[in-house]
Amino acid sequence: MGGLSIIAPWIAPYGYETQNLELKAVPPQLSWNTMQAVYGRCTLEQARTNAEQLGGALGKIENAQVAALLHGTIDERDYGETMWVSDWQGAGPKRIEISSDGFTPLDDAGDEATFLYLHSRAHWLGTDELGRDLFTRLLYGGRVSLMVGLCATSVSLTIGVLFGAVAGYFGGRTDDLMMRFVDVLYALPFTIFVILLTVIFERNIWNLFLAIGAVEWLTMSRIVRGQVLTLRQQEFIEAAIALGIPRWRIIWRHIIPNCLGPVIVYTTLTIPVVMLLEAFLSFLGLGVQPPMSSWGLLIRDGSKVLEEFPWLMIFPGSVLAATLFSLNFLGDGLRDALDVRISKD
Amino acid sequence: MWKLIAFRLLKAIPVLLIVATLTFFMLRLTKGGPFDQEKPIQDEAIRKQLLAHYGMDKPLGSQYLDFITNLAQGDLGPSFKHQGRQVNEVIAEAFPRSAELGLWSLAVAMALGLAAGLIASLKKNSFLDYCPMALAMIGICVPTFVMGPLLILSFSLELEWFNASGWNSFKDRILPALTLGGAYAAYIARLTRGGMLEVLSQDYIRTAHAKGASPARVILHHGLRGGLLPVVAFLGPAAAGLLAGSFVVETIFQIPGLGRHFVEAAFNRDYTMVTGTVLFFATLIILFNLIVDVVQIWLNPRLRST
Numbered sequence: 001m002g003g004l005s006i007i008a009p010w011i012a013p014y015g016y017e018t019q020n021l022e023l024k025a026v027p028p029q030l031s032w033n034t035m036q037a038v039y040g041r042c043t044l045e046q047a048r049t050n051a052e053q054l055g056g057a058l059g060k061i062e063n064a065q066v067a068a069l070l071h072g073t074i075d076e077r078d079y080g081e082t083m084w085v086s087d088w089q090g091a092g093p094k095r096i097e098i099s100s101d102g103f104t105p106l107d108d109a110g111d112e113a114t115f116l117y118l119h120s121r122a123h124w125l126g127t128d129e130l131g132r133d134l135f136t137r138l139l140y141g142g143r144v145s146l147m148v149g150l151c152a153t154s155v156s157l158t159i160g161v162l163f164g165a166v167a168g169y170f171g172g173r174t175d176d177l178m179m180r181f182v183d184v185l186y187a188l189p190f191t192i193f194v195i196l197l198t199v200i201f202e203r204n205i206w207n208l209f210l211a212i213g214a215v216e217w218l219t220m221s222r223i224v225r226g227q228v229l230t231l232r233q234q235e236f237i238e239a240a241i242a243l244g245i246p247r248w249r250i251i252w253r254h255i256i257p258n259c260l261g262p263v264i265v266y267t268t269l270t271i272p273v274v275m276l277l278e279a280f281l282s283f284l285g286l287g288v289q290p291p292m293s294s295w296g297l298l299i300r301d302g303s304k305v306l307e308e309f310p311w312l313m314i315f316p317g318s319v320l321a322a323t324l325f326s327l328n329f330l331g332d333g334l335r336d337a338l339d340v341r342i343s344k345d
Numbered sequence: 346m347w348k349l350i351a352f353r354l355l356k357a358i359p360v361l362l363i364v365a366t367l368t369f370f371m372l373r374l375t376k377g378g379p380f381d382q383e384k385p386i387q388d389e390a391i392r393k394q395l396l397a398h399y400g401m402d403k404p405l406g407s408q409y410l411d412f413i414t415n416l417a418q419g420d421l422g423p424s425f426k427h428q429g430r431q432v433n434e435v436i437a438e439a440f441p442r443s444a445e446l447g448l449w450s451l452a453v454a455m456a457l458g459l460a461a462g463l464i465a466s467l468k469k470n471s472f473l474d475y476c477p478m479a480l481a482m483i484g485i486c487v488p489t490f491v492m493g494p495l496l497i498l499s500f501s502l503e504l505e506w507f508n509a510s511g512w513n514s515f516k517d518r519i520l521p522a523l524t525l526g527g528a529y530a531a532y533i534a535r536l537t538r539g540g541m542l543e544v545l546s547q548d549y550i551r552t553a554h555a556k557g558a559s560p561a562r563v564i565l566h567h568g569l570r571g572g573l574l575p576v577v578a579f580l581g582p583a584a585a586g587l588l589a590g591s592f593v594v595e596t597i598f599q600i601p602g603l604g605r606h607f608v609e610a611a612f613n614r615d616y617t618m619v620t621g622t623v624l625f626f627a628t629l630i631i632l633f634n635l636i637v638d639v640v641q642i643w644l645n646p647r648l649r650s651t
Contacts, residue, residue: 191589272356
């Protein structure tokens with residue numbers, strides 16, 4: 001799912017803002033062939049019989065299909081055409097007329113009209129109550145979630161590595177001061193601070209990255225500091241100092257590349273944490289703002305209409321859980337493979 | 346021991362002061378105050394009086410001074426949105442509910458986590474190990490805000506065993522506590538398993554067995570004491586996590602607790618309420634960390650010298 005999200009614009013069947021009000025809250029459907037079979041003109045009774053002959057297809061002739069038809073195949077030649085369709089709630093066939101502004105239901109049920117039967121245009125995971133395709137929104141939401149995961153992690157990576165490297169390299173009083181600062185921040189309730197930050201600054205996505213990144217760098221800086229402290233004792237650093245290489249260059253070219261192992265491992269473990277935080281914020285309504293979508297936001301929307309349309313909650317939830325699982329799995333695997341010990345304190 | 350506690354409590358004061366100052370100024374830096382609503386207050390006189398009532402017409406510096414002085418006396422000021430009520434009152438009313446939720450969740454987490462972890466560690470590499478550990482992995486990967494609605498869906502809407510929301514009877518406590526405690530039960534199970542496996546392979550366990558102590562006593566008395574250390578260390582971060590989780594769980598189950606008040610206050614720019622709750626949360630977390638440290642020292646004599 002995550003991989004698919006990256007190429008979302010190319011594979012998504014609909015735009016993420018595309019609404020189709022006739023397709024409100026359609027359950028998941030897997031029939032993706034837009035087959036249409038137009039039968040001749042017939043009366044209401046015949047329409048019913050036809051529908052029954054198609055294997056209970058009466059329920060399948062929905063406004064949804066008409067709407068799909070309107071989108072896909074109807075052009076000016078069809079204006080004035082009448083046809084039988086059934087309500088999506090399953091009410092019996094109704095006669096409607098196609099006109100330039102959509103279709104209008106007609107009352108005179110006695111007349112003949114074209115009987116039309118077609119399969120749904122596919123909404124693999126159904127649509128939400130505003131008629132937006134859930135699969136599409138999941139894909140676009142995945143882009144946001146992954147982007148937050150990567151960007152916020154790189155923000156935290158940058159701050160954490162630099163802070164840790166500087167503290168570790170200079171040691172002594174600088175180190176003390178910087179690490180006390182980290183201690184103080186550690187004592188603060190983080191999620192609360194992120195919420196504060198998102199409240200204070202405008203809720204756009206870049207601020208979200210910054211807010212999350214700004215609070216997730218602490219552990220990283222501790223890990224890097226620990227590594228740097230041991231590296232600093234080694235001969236090649238001494239040699240570099242003896243060669244008169246400036247400090248920042250030593251830190252940048254010699255120290256940081258040498259503590260990459262644990263950093264990479266911890267980074268992979270940070271990404272799921274950050275994504276979870278984003279989803280958490282979006283769930284509370286403090287993260288990504290509609291009409292954009294993110295997995296957290298989709299879960300929030302889904303949980304509001306849980307009783308009526310459970311799929312709106314279940315699919316985003318499982319996608320998020322699966323992604324978190326994969327990332328955690330990757331992180332754990334890398335950690336075991338590289339045999340890095342990350343102290344939890 | 347007492348010296349440590351006293352020292353830690355002293356250290357908490359500057360931390361809280363920093364938190365208070367940061368939140369105070371950060372909130373005042375925002376565009377839009379508590380009285381800028383969709384329908385702005387037209388009457389300039391009313392507006393002025395409102396601002397004066399809440400002391401918001403003074404310069405920022407003296408507002409800050411007032412705030413700190415009141416804070417030192419334990420007064421968090423009047424709430425902007427809950428009309429005519431003090432932040433203290435709101436917190437005092439909402440906190441017991443949140444605390445109860447937290448305690449139930451912690452109980453769920455400890456009970457489920459310890460049991461699962463113990464069984465898994467005793468029956469290593471068997472079905473009884475893989476099954477709880479797979480469940481734990483699921484528990485970790487399914488966030489509370491997915492778990493909560495799913496539990497509601499299955500137990501309240503389909504099976505109709507519980508109410509979907511509310512906070513009236515004991516039955517109403519079960520689903521929120523499961524939701525919130527479930528994830529931590531998963532972590533605790535993994536930590537318990539890891540800790541117990543490490544401890545059970547040590548020499549003193551073999552000695553205990555050899556001197557004829559019953560298996561139950563070896564595991565519960567000798568084993569758990571060492572095996573629980575990572576779990577106890579985890580409880581500090583877990584408390585912070587439970588707090589954050591309570592925002593979500595209280596929103597899902599519509600429990601009028603402190604977490605919901607905080608989120609609502611954040612939306613409404615209710616400055617005093619936000620500052621008050623943040624400070625309250627910070628104090629709670631500091632206290633909890635302190636308790637955890639004390640318990641750790643009590644469990645692990647090696648830490649006592651330091």
